[in-house]
Amino acid sequence: MIVVPCPNCGPRNSGDLRNCGELVPRPDPSAASLIEWREYLYMRKNPADWVTETWYCRGGCRRYFTIERNTATNEIRGQEAS
Amino acid sequence: MSIRKEHGNVSETTFNSPVDIGPLSAPDGSVTVADAASTTKVQVRGGADTGAAAELGVGYGRSQRRADGALVCGTRPDEWTIYAGAGQASAITAALSEVFGHFQGEPGEGFVTVIDITHGRAMLRISGSNATAALNKICNLDLSDELTPDGAVFSASVGNVGCDLVRDDEGGQTSFLIGCERSFGKFLFIAVADACTEFGLSVPHGWELHGH
Ligand SMILES: [Zn+2]
Numbered sequence: 001m002i003v004v005p006c007p008n009c010g011p012r013n014s015g016d017l018r019n020c021g022e023l024v025p026r027p028d029p030s031a032a033s034l035i036e037w038r039e040y041l042y043m044r045k046n047p048a049d050w051v052t053e054t055w056y057c058r059g060g061c062r063r064y065f066t067i068e069r070n071t072a073t074n075e076i077r078g079q080e081a082s
Numbered sequence: 083m084s085i086r087k088e089h090g091n092v093s094e095t096t097f098n099s100p101v102d103i104g105p106l107s108a109p110d111g112s113v114t115v116a117d118a119a120s121t122t123k124v125q126v127r128g129g130a131d132t133g134a135a136a137e138l139g140v141g142y143g144r145s146q147r148r149a150d151g152a153l154v155c156g157t158r159p160d161e162w163t164i165y166a167g168a169g170q171a172s173a174i175t176a177a178l179s180e181v182f183g184h185f186q187g188e189p190g191e192g193f194v195t196v197i198d199i200t201h202g203r204a205m206l207r208i209s210g211s212n213a214t215a216a217l218n219k220i221c222n223l224d225l226s227d228e229l230t231p232d233g234a235v236f237s238a239s240v241g242n243v244g245c246d247l248v249r250d251d252e253g254g255q256t257s258f259l260i261g262c263e264r265s266f267g268k269f270l271f272i273a274v275a276d277a278c279t280e281f282g283l284s285v286p287h288g289w290e291l292h293g294h
Pocket residue numbers: 006007008009010057060061062063
């Protein structure tokens with residue numbers, strides 16, 4: 001079990017939340033090339049290190065927030081509402 | 083703010099609960115599970131800085147009992163639920179719409195909605211000295227008095243069903259109101275009753291979730 005801190009609900013069991021994956025900046029839809037869209041939609045770095053990711057508080061406040069999580073140790077830091 | 087005053091066409095139809103069994107109690111009275119699906123449930127959505135929010139008077143995670151007996155709960159950020167006795171949905175939605183209507187046009191008021199969700203939700207009440215212990219078996223949250231005192235409002239999975247909960251003690255006795263989507267209502271009731279069997283509560287034949 002991972003305990004994930006929601007900015008609204010406090011520490012929650014990760015089973016009550018949904019991991020939405022690495023935060024990837026969205027390109028400008030009117031200017032992005034097909035390759036840029038493909039990278040935005042499908043390509044992830046997936047490092048064994050710190051990643052900034054989005055979580056959805058499915059079982060609680062139903063809001064999205066971002067945290068930094070170390071994928072090797074599951075340490076968590078820098079949580080904020082998004 | 084825009085409030086559509088159409089409550090006149092919402093009829094107060096007879097409520098049929100998805101749970102067709104009376105309260106179940108342990109012989110020593112330490113835990114009771116009772117259907118409460120007919121509870122009037124009115125949902126309000128609006129910004130936290132609106133006049134409507136100030137009128138409701140509770141923030142996310144807290145509840146307050148009004149003088150008329152209705153329980154106003156801060157269910158989520160920018161979302162409230164008002165619980166009251168059966169058959170009061172029309173009166174409550176009309177009264178709220180009337181009051182919120184006075185804030186219409188004020189800067190920052192935004193869009194506020196008042197919706198009767200009584201028929202879309204099931205609800206039960208679990209009470210008694212063993213209620214917390216029973217609920218802890220099927221809910222991820224820490225339900226201790228320190229973190230979940232009387233009046234606390236929270237959402238969590240109960241028996242794998244997404245639920246809105248209120249700690250609403252009655253006569254000094256620990257008590258929780260648990261609401262979920264109506265179609266999960268009977269399963270939730272069975273799951274909660276099953277969690278209470280350890281404390282002496284008997285479930286009807288056919289309700290056993292595990293081989294005993
Ligand atoms: Zn949350």
